[in-house]
Amino acid sequence: MSAPRLDTALCRLTGVRHPIVQTGMGWVAGPRLVSATAEAGALGILASATMSHERLAASIREVRERTDRPFGVNLRADAADAEQRVDLLIRERVPVASFALLPAERLVGKLKDAGIVVIPSVGARRHAEKVAAWGADAVLVQGGEGGGHTGPVATTVLLPQVLDAVDLPVIAAGGFFDGRGLAAALCYGAAGIGMGTRFLLTRDSPVPDEVKRRYLAAGAHEALVTARVDGMPHRMLRSALTDTAESRWRRLPGALRRAAAFKASSGLTWRAMLAEGRSMRRRREMPWSAVLLAANTPALIEAGLVRGDTDAGVLPAGQVVGALDELPGCAELVARIVADAARVLGETAARVTPAAP
Numbered sequence: 001m002s003a004p005r006l007d008t009a010l011c012r013l014t015g016v017r018h019p020i021v022q023t024g025m026g027w028v029a030g031p032r033l034v035s036a037t038a039e040a041g042a043l044g045i046l047a048s049a050t051m052s053h054e055r056l057a058a059s060i061r062e063v064r065e066r067t068d069r070p071f072g073v074n075l076r077a078d079a080a081d082a083e084q085r086v087d088l089l090i091r092e093r094v095p096v097a098s099f100a101l102l103p104a105e106r107l108v109g110k111l112k113d114a115g116i117v118v119i120p121s122v123g124a125r126r127h128a129e130k131v132a133a134w135g136a137d138a139v140l141v142q143g144g145e146g147g148g149h150t151g152p153v154a155t156t157v158l159l160p161q162v163l164d165a166v167d168l169p170v171i172a173a174g175g176f177f178d179g180r181g182l183a184a185a186l187c188y189g190a191a192g193i194g195m196g197t198r199f200l201l202t203r204d205s206p207v208p209d210e211v212k213r214r215y216l217a218a219g220a221h222e223a224l225v226t227a228r229v230d231g232m233p234h235r236m237l238r239s240a241l242t243d244t245a246e247s248r249w250r251r252l253p254g255a256l257r258r259a260a261a262f263k264a265s266s267g268l269t270w271r272a273m274l275a276e277g278r279s280m281r282r283r284r285e286m287p288w289s290a291v292l293l294a295a296n297t298p299a300l301i302e303a304g305l306v307r308g309d310t311d312a313g314v315l316p317a318g319q320v321v322g323a324l325d326e327l328p329g330c331a332e333l334v335a336r337i338v339a340d341a342a343r344v345l346g347e348t349a350a351r352v353t354p355a356a357p
Contacts, residue, residue, distance in 0.1 A: 014095065021195070031066060056073070097118050118135070136168065137168065140171040143172075146173055152233070160189075215237065229242070
């Protein structure tokens with residue numbers, strides 16, 4: 001499908017053709033999905049949180065082998081080796097760096113000095129103001145409708161607050177899946193949209209087909225927010241796991257077993273995992289029991305999204321899951337969203353005419 005262009009500040013900043021971002025989803029946003037997104041003209045973001053340093057380096061090179069178009073890498077700001085990963089992005093000349101949490105100011109400066117576009121993700125107005133003061137090039141704002149770790153404020157309330165607060169391109173995320181949503185975000189003043197669940201449910205996503213069918217069968221009400229898994233608000237599909245209200249300490253033995261499984265699959269050492277736990281405890285002021293449960297989350301997500309255990313694993317999902325019923329390829333999806341957005345914008349302009357008072 002041939003798509004018109006909607007040229008925005010996001011396109012000019014990153015060099016992509018269309019103002020759409022595929023967000024960095026652990027175990028999902030690997031080289032296959034990121035390169036397919038980039039080839040479709042949108043900005044694909046490689047998720048590094050579930051990768052060892054060596055695997056991340058190999059994934060960056062694999063994306064480059066698959067496409068010559070711009071892409072990005074999402075970093076966990078509280079990772080013990082965040083500085084080393086920033087150095088890797090600089091060496092590999094990755095065009096865009098995004099952060100899942102507020103990055104340290106020095107990391108923003110280091111990336112910008114190397115000519116890398118820095119786009120932190122934020123969930124509050126004050127966070128957007130802080131990273132803007134540090135020199136961030138743009139921000140991605142996720143409202144409460146989004147999947148994974150999320151906040152309590154809806155996109156329609158949070159987005160205008162951030163737009164009023166910073167003079168930067170703002171990418172709207174949380175609740176977007178089609179051309180109408182892109183048109184609405186542009187009308188708010190955003191420079192584009194970010195989507196996670198919609199890209200997870202494409203033919204280019206590596207998620208097993210049986211798991212995709214579970215997502216497609218879900219209603220919006222099944223994408224609930226719970227803090228039972230890791231002590232932080234996390235939007236995911238309802239499952240046997242979310243229905244089990246165990247105490248924190250009763251969950252610890254299982255968390256230890258799954259942490260060991262994650263260590264084996266990720267290639268990380270116990271020393272590296274402990275260092276990340278210490279960093280998380282210091283930055284978030286969490287007790288060790290909560291740190292262990294939070295550190296266990298990647299293993300639970302891997303169980304759901306990689307191994308296909310939809311009962312014992314975690315399936316992060318935005319509320320848009322209830323509106324999705326098909327699996328397009330990334331090229332088809334991006335072209336359709338842009339074409340529909342252009343049509344909606346044109347029809348709106350023709351239908352609504354400012355009248356004299």
